[in-house]
Amino acid sequence: MDGLWMKLLVTPVLVVLADALFPEVNFANLYQSVGVGFVLALAGFFLDRAILAPGSLWLSTAIDLIVGFLIVYGSVVFLPDAQISPMGAGFVAIFYGVAEYLQHTWLLRAITSGKA
Numbered sequence: 001m002d003g004l005w006m007k008l009l010v011t012p013v014l015v016v017l018a019d020a021l022f023p024e025v026n027f028a029n030l031y032q033s034v035g036v037g038f039v040l041a042l043a044g045f046f047l048d049r050a051i052l053a054p055g056s057l058w059l060s061t062a063i064d065l066i067v068g069f070l071i072v073y074g075s076v077v078f079l080p081d082a083q084i085s086p087m088g089a090g091f092v093a094i095f096y097g098v099a100e101y102l103q104h105t106w107l108l109r110a111i112t113s114g115k116a
Helices: 003-023 029-052 057-078 086-113
Strands: none
Touching: 003 029, 003 086, 029 057, 029 086, 057 086
């Protein structure tokens, strides 16, 4: 459950930061970027529950990166005022992938040490 709370805190901050840093990512309102961050966090949590196990660090991170790209780029369908280019979605996905890699290593250490 700690992984869910961590994702719910970190992922929206990453999307808001990406919105502020990259001109290719332009959400019309703050709640849109926070909402996309929450969707990414929930998707990441359920993907971790389904895939993450010792020995699957890179596979799980790669799938999270791809799903992150698809969610961010697909969010323009539901948020018509948002303007996100494929390159912008790629930047957000890379940001998200790095964060997921760090979270996965932390979660795998907790699993192997018996603290999860």
